[in-house]
Structure formats: structure tokens, C-alpha cells
Amino acid sequence: MTDLETFRRDTRSWLEANCPPEMREPVRDESDACWGGRNAVFKNGAQKRWMEVMAERGWTVPDWPSDYGGGGLSAAETKILRQEMARINARNPLYSFGISMLGPALLKYGTEQQKKRFLPEIARGEIRWCQGYSEPNAGSDLASLQTKCEEAYDKERGDHWLVKGQKVWTSYADKADWIFCLVRTDFKAPKHKGISFLLFDMASQGVSTKPILLISGTSPFCETFFDDVKVPKDQVVGEVNKGWDVAKYLLGHEREMISGMGLGGSGESLGAAFKDRLADDPLLRADIARFDVDAMAFRAMSERFIDELKAGQAHPAQPSMMKYAGTELNKARHELAMAAAGSGALEWESERSSGGKSAREWLRTKANSIEGGTSEIQLGIIAKHILQLPGA
Numbered sequence: 001m002t003d004l005e006t007f008r009r010d011t012r013s014w015l016e017a018n019c020p021p022e023m024r025e026p027v028r029d030e031s032d033a034c035w036g037g038r039n040a041v042f043k044n045g046a047q048k049r050w051m052e053v054m055a056e057r058g059w060t061v062p063d064w065p066s067d068y069g070g071g072g073l074s075a076a077e078t079k080i081l082r083q084e085m086a087r088i089n090a091r092n093p094l095y096s097f098g099i100s101m102l103g104p105a106l107l108k109y110g111t112e113q114q115k116k117r118f119l120p121e122i123a124r125g126e127i128r129w130c131q132g133y134s135e136p137n138a139g140s141d142l143a144s145l146q147t148k149c150e151e152a153y154d155k156e157r158g159d160h161w162l163v164k165g166q167k168v169w170t171s172y173a174d175k176a177d178w179i180f181c182l183v184r185t186d187f188k189a190p191k192h193k194g195i196s197f198l199l200f201d202m203a204s205q206g207v208s209t210k211p212i213l214l215i216s217g218t219s220p221f222c223e224t225f226f227d228d229v230k231v232p233k234d235q236v237v238g239e240v241n242k243g244w245d246v247a248k249y250l251l252g253h254e255r256e257m258i259s260g261m262g263l264g265g266s267g268e269s270l271g272a273a274f275k276d277r278l279a280d281d282p283l284l285r286a287d288i289a290r291f292d293v294d295a296m297a298f299r300a301m302s303e304r305f306i307d308e309l310k311a312g313q314a315h316p317a318q319p320s321m322m323k324y325a326g327t328e329l330n331k332a333r334h335e336l337a338m339a340a341a342g343s344g345a346l347e348w349e350s351e352r353s354s355g356g357k358s359a360r361e362w363l364r365t366k367a368n369s370i371e372g373g374t375s376e377i378q379l380g381i382i383a384k385h386i387l388q389l390p391g392a
């Protein structure tokens with residue numbers, strides 16, 4: 001047996017022994033997923049146990065170095081772990097912006113002290129993070145952000161940063177323990193060159209949040225206010241005024257994460273899910289067949305992209321292609337599912353519709369091509385950096 005075959009055999013038997021049956025079901029909605037954090041609310045004992053046994057082995061972040069709480073697995077071993085988890089429908093044990101966004105940025109730009117301090121906590125699901133990028137006048141044009149961060153001194157803290165400003169659309173800010181935040185440390189420099197990447201505790205004095213209601217009826221994100229928040233000097237990641245490099249690197253990982261929604265969870269084809277409805281509707285049948293072919297192509301592209309990314313061979317603009325394709329696909333999936341399910345799918349509060357589950361999920365997908373940078377912005381990046389179109 002090769003080393004990888006042995007690894008697969010051992011992984012399979014460990015997963016069989018340790019993944020609770022309740023964690024072999026798809027996640028039903030955002031509240032059914034495990035997000036960890038200081039105030040983590042577990043749906044049941046199985047969810048808590050699953051997160052803890054996976055974190056214990058470093059398998060919440062299998063390819064991070066074991067010195068920082070990861071599993072220290074090679075790219076090939078990580079792929080096998082993912083395949084073996086998929087084989088038994090094992091859930092992701094921990095959903096975390098720390099894992100999918102901040103962690104990779106810390107691994108690349110953090111100091112040794114920052115990596116040792118923050119990465120193991122992220123791997124164990126102890127701290128829940130939110131992302132403070134967008135502001136009321138800085139979304140697509142993110143580098144126009146105005147949240148002010150200046151050096152200050154007082155007797156109690158000595159030298160520190162003082163942060164004043166507002167963020168918007170901060171997902172789960174009201175539930176997060178810490179924030180990774182873009183702030184302006186130089187107002188005179190060209191806009192991309194005066195930005196720093198700062199980490200701070202959401203329990204700090206001067207931080208407040210106000211939830212915003214979405215069209216789907218939930219409030220997953222907030223306006224976030226900073227009123228003279230004092231932050232220790234050593235919580236800047238990367239160099240002061242060079243936070244734009246860290247921000248862009250993190251956005252690549254965010255876009256890769258968001259693109260995963262194109263895979264559509266269980267992997268079942270739409271045609272299979274609605275086969276009873278399709279016999280007498282040739283137009284819908286054709287649309288769904290076209291969609292299923294696109295979904296298969298996306299799955300293949302996604303696998304190739306992840307392999308290239310892990311091997312360090314991905315083009316820096318590739319996450320934009322994945323984000324664009326994956327989110328437009330997910331929107332199309334929900335549009336077609338609504339069309340196939342008929343008018344009953346529009347029910348909003350009835351018991352038989354599980355409180356309007358299909359309609360709410362469909363409406364939520366409308367935000368997919370906005371969050372993490374809009375589809376138009378991704379197309380602009382593809383035009384400029386991949387196609388190198390004149391004038392882009």
C-alpha cells in the first residue's frame with residue numbers, strides 16, 4: 001500500500017468511528033451550521049462533539065501547519081480527507097470567516113507572534129470573526145474607505161491606535177468576537193496607499209452594532225460603529241499603510257469560499273430532484289438540462305482551480321472567475337427550483353412550506369452576486385487581468 005492509500009484507509013475508519021450520525025445530514029440553514037465563538041450556541045451535543053474531535057486532530061484546518069493548530073496535511077492528504085468526508089456526507093465541522101478568510105492572510109502576512117496567538121484559536125473555533133471592509137461610501141470602490149485610525153497615547157495604555165468611523169453590511173457583527181478591519185492611517189497618500197489592516201475585539205469600548213433586515217426576512221448583517229476604539233499597537237497585520245495588499249489577498253480567499261455555493265451542497269442534479277415535474281414541461285426540462293450541464297462543468301473547473309491554488313499555480317484573478325461562475329450558478333439553481341416547484345414554493349409562513357424555506361433561500365441568493373464584490377466587479381477584473389482587454 002502507498003502512504004496515501006494507508007492514509008485513506010485510516011481516515012475512513014476514523015471518520016466512521018467519530019462522525020456522529022446527526023452530522024452526516026446536510027446543513028439545513030445558516031442557523032443549523034456550527035460557527036463556534038465565545039458565545040457559541042450548539043444545536044445539540046453531536047454538533048459540539050464533531051467540532052471538538054475534528055479540532056483536536058487539526059482537521060478543521062487540515063492543511064494549516066500543526067504549529068498553528070492545523071492538521072499539517074499535504075494537499076493530496078487534504079483532498080483525500082475531503083473525499084472521505086463527502087463519501088459519508090459528513091458536514092463541515094466549523095463555518096468560520098477566521099478559517100476561510102483571515103487565517104490565510106495571517107499565514108502570509110502575520111508576525112510569528114500573531115500567528116501563534118490567533119491561528120490556534122481560529123482552528124479550535126474559540127473566536128468568531130467578522131469582516132469590516134465595506135462602508136456607506138466604499139463598497140465596490142473599497143479603497144475610498146474613510147474609517148480613521150490614528151496613533152494615540154494615554155497613561156493607562158501607553159501608545160495605541162484610536163479608531164473612529166462606520167462600516168456597513170458587516171455579516172454577523174452582532175455575533176462576532178473580533179473583527180478584521182480596514183482603516184485609513186494616512187489621509188494624504190493616494191487612496192490605496194494609506195490603508196492598514198487591523199484586528200480588534202468587538203467587546204472593546206466604543207464598538208456598537210445595529211442589525212439590518214434582508215429581503216429574506218433575516219438580519220444576518222449590521223451597521224457597525226467605532227467611536228474612539230482603543231486598539232493595541234501590535235494588532236496591525238502587515239505593514240502600516242500597506243493593508244491594501246493584505247485586503248486583496250484575503251478577498252481572493254473570500255471569493256474562493258463564496259464560489260463554493262456553485263457546487264450546490266448535496267451534489268444531486270436538479271433534473272433528479274424534480275424528475276416527476278418535468279415530463280409534461282419540455283421548456284423547463286430543457287432549462288434544467290442546460291443548468292445540470294453547467295453545474296457539472298463548474299464542479300470540474302472548481303476541482304482544477306482548488307488543485308492549482310493549493311499548488312501555488314492559480315492566476316491571482318482566478319478567484320474572480322470562480323466567484324462569478326459559482327454565484328450566478330447558485331442564483332440560477334434557485335430560480336429553476338422555484339419554477340419547478342410551482343406556486344406552492346412562494347408560500348412564506350405556512351407550516352407545510354417550513355416557514356417559507358424555499359422562498360427565503362431563493363431571495364437570499366439575490367445577494368450572492370453582491371457579497372464579496374459584485375458580479376460586475378468580477379467581470380471587470382477578468383477583463384483586465386485575464387483577458388487583458390484594451391480599455392479594461
Ligand SMILES: Cc1cc2nc3c(=O)[nH]c(=O)nc-3n(C[C@H](O)[C@H](O)[C@H](O)COP(=O)(O)OP(=O)(O)OC[C@H]3O[C@@H](n4cnc5c(N)ncnc54)[C@H](O)[C@@H]3O)c2cc1C
Pocket residue numbers: 130131132133134135136138139140141168169170171172221367370371372373374375376377380
Ligand atoms: C449578504 C451580504 C453580506 C455582506 N457581508 C459583508 C461583510 O461581512 N463585510 C463587508 O465589509 N462587506 C460585506 N458586504 C458588502 C459587499 O462587499 C458590498 O455590498 C459590495 O462590495 C458592493 O458594494 P456596494 O453595496 O456599496 O455597492 P456599489 O459599490 O454602490 O455598487 C452598486 C452597483 O454599481 C455597480 N458598480 C459599481 N462600480 C462598478 C464598476 N466599476 N464597474 C461596473 N459596475 C460597477 C455594482 O456592480 C452594483 O451593481 C456584504 C454584502 C452582502 C449583500
